[in-house]
Amino acid sequence: QVLLVQSGAEVKKPGASVRVSCKASGNNFITSEINWVRQAPGQGLEWLGLVLPMTGNTDYAQKFQGRVLMTTNTSITTAYLELTRLTSDDTAVYYCAIGEARGQWFDPWGQGSPVTVSS
């Protein structure tokens, strides 16, 4: 099965940007769907959007439109999440996850990348 390994923890100042990576093992990266989900401390799960490595097409949650960018590098089977104009509300663990069966369920998930936004 695919294994997703994410980049490490980040600490950023308000107004800065952060980029999180998600490297996939296995043979099906090009035909997969990569979703990004975040979880603020002690809170639930929030979907940010998805990217299709084959086409580069994206679908972002409206809440993040204008300050989120999801990309992939198929040559190294890695997906990226960039979030700009950070505020303390963006402090969370960010997860990538494969959307199976054209996004009907998420399996597997990466281990998570903690992002802290603090002055």
Next chain:
Amino acid sequence: DIQLTQSPSSLAAFVGGRVTISCRTSQTISTFLNWYQQHPGKAPKLLIFGVSRLRSGVPSRFSGGGSGTEFTLTISNLQPEDFATYFCQQTFNTPLTFGGGTKVES
């Protein structure tokens, strides 16, 4: 956006017991309802997809059901490793949304 309301938000249970968690959606979502388990400090893991289909490798004590706007996750013969937080998710349309979670405690 489709809202998912889970209940209860937490519950106390014992090893060997049975628990049922509810997930109510703000509109009908066909069978696009999934359940995930999350232990503290860990990523969520898929348990059940398509309302009632058990992911390979997940013990049969987990079961899902429901239709329309009312769905349930049931854990029978609760084991120590089942104490965790459970989330429902709808993938009927975007933005994809999750329930608020149910923490199963001892």
